Amino acid sequence: MGEAGFATHDHSGCIEAGLARAGRICTAAGVRLTPIRRRVLEILLAEHRAMGAYEVLDRLAREGHPAQPPVAYRALDFLVRHGLAHRIERLNAFIACSHSGRDHAPVFLICRACGAVAEAGWQPGGGQIGAAARAHGFRVEAVVAEALGTCPNCRAAAP
Amino acid sequence: MGEAGFATHDHSGCIEAGLARAGRICTAAGVRLTPIRRRVLEILLAEHRAMGAYEVLDRLAREGHPAQPPVAYRALDFLVRHGLAHRIERLNAFIACSHSGRDHAPVFLICRACGAVAEAGWQPGGGQIGAAARAHGFRVEAVVAEALGTCPNCRAAAP
DNA sequence: TCTTGATATGTTATAATATAACCCTTTATC
DNA sequence: GATAAAGGGTTATATTATAACATATCAAGA
Numbered sequence: 001m002g003e004a005g006f007a008t009h010d011h012s013g014c015i016e017a018g019l020a021r022a023g024r025i026c027t028a029a030g031v032r033l034t035p036i037r038r039r040v041l042e043i044l045l046a047e048h049r050a051m052g053a054y055e056v057l058d059r060l061a062r063e064g065h066p067a068q069p070p071v072a073y074r075a076l077d078f079l080v081r082h083g084l085a086h087r088i089e090r091l092n093a094f095i096a097c098s099h100s101g102r103d104h105a106p107v108f109l110i111c112r113a114c115g116a117v118a119e120a121g122w123q124p125g126g127g128q129i130g131a132a133a134r135a136h137g138f139r140v141e142a143v144v145a146e147a148l149g150t151c152p153n154c155r156a157a158a159p
Numbered sequence: 160m161g162e163a164g165f166a167t168h169d170h171s172g173c174i175e176a177g178l179a180r181a182g183r184i185c186t187a188a189g190v191r192l193t194p195i196r197r198r199v200l201e202i203l204l205a206e207h208r209a210m211g212a213y214e215v216l217d218r219l220a221r222e223g224h225p226a227q228p229p230v231a232y233r234a235l236d237f238l239v240r241h242g243l244a245h246r247i248e249r250l251n252a253f254i255a256c257s258h259s260g261r262d263h264a265p266v267f268l269i270c271r272a273c274g275a276v277a278e279a280g281w282q283p284g285g286g287q288i289g290a291a292a293r294a295h296g297f298r299v300e301a302v303v304a305e306a307l308g309t310c311p312n313c314r315a316a317a318p
Numbered sequence: 319t320c321t322t323g324a325t326a327t328g329t330t331a332t333a334a335t336a337t338a339a340c341c342c343t344t345t346a347t348c
Numbered sequence: 349g350a351t352a353a354a355g356g357g358t359t360a361t362a363t364t365a366t367a368a369c370a371t372a373t374c375a376a377g378a
Contacts, residue, residue, distance in 0.1 A: 006297070053335070070356085086274060118295050135279070137314075139308045151295075211364080251365095259337055323374105323377105325375095329371100331367085333365075336364090346351100346354090
């Protein structure tokens with residue numbers, strides 16, 4: 001999987017690889033990738049973009065799954081807790097994790113024009129946020145880093 | 160004003176100074192700091208913490224102001240647009256800007272235990288986010304950076 | 319000053335996002 | 349198989365946010 005940028009690519013393999021990876025992670029963590037959880041991850045992987053909880057829910061509904069809000073939120077919470085998906089605060093949306101490494105602090109690049117989201121990795125402790133936190137005596141446990149702007153595709157289309 | 164950290168301080172002067180600064184900024188920008196906008200900023204400055212829109216709204220209501228949701232959202236949007244307040248995505252809440260400088264990209268340090276929020280400044284373009292964006296050909300227009308963790312006060316209280 | 323366009327406010331209604339709470343089922347373990 | 353722990357199904361409701369439209373206020377030129 002690796003980095004997911006804005007470049008279009010054939011990601012038919014992403015879904016399979018993502019599910020396989022999820023299976024490994026869940027096994028290692030001693031938790032269960034149940035059918036609903038697996039299906040939600042699959043939906044996120046297939047769409048390859050940030051999706052709202054109710055959008056995921058609609059999918060499940062159309063497939064005949066039970067589809068009350070808690071169904072989606074529980075599955076999404078699970079995926080986020082185990083690092084298989086991320087929540088994009090700015091969009092109130094969720095996206096499958098596209099970073100292959102272990103524990104990572106993602107930074108999201110969100111295109112205003114097309115809504116595409118790229119995930120990049122970084123070392124939050126090492127940079128300026130870490131420095132700011134140390135200056136305030138603050139212990140960082142998690143970081144939300146989201147950049148809004150325009151992706152290269154949209155700039156090329158409407159410069 | 161300057162940096163707002165976790166240290167307690169007498170911020171009676173903060174309110175006055177914040178309002179004066181807001182007046183200058185609005186005059187310079189040719190926009191109006193109307194009574195409602197001013198009052199909402201005053202509330203945020205006085206509380207000195209992140210407040211939800213409906214919490215601000217309750218205040219206005221108790222003071223006899225009209226208090227339908229758009230009243231609060233419009234005032235808060237105005238304050239955010241002009242850099243007088245910030246939206247904390249992670250909390251769906253708003254906080255008065257406590258950074259005296261000009262255009263700045265704030266990073267927020269949010270304490271899980273007590274909910275306090277400190278605002279620090281940084282240079283988003285220079286750091287790792289800038290590097291990640293350049294690597295993806297992404298043009299950054301705004302950055303949300305929020306760190307969750309524990310503030311020094313809470314760690315001292317319950318280590 | 320009058321008019322006019324732009325901006326702001328008041329209000330109703332509703333959309334979008336998220337969680338509480340309860341009960342039942344499935345799974346893992348002894 | 350008994351039992352505890354985790355997950356799922358469902359109802360209801362809480363929380364956050366905006367659309368839409370009528371009225372009021374302001375700024376600036378005719």
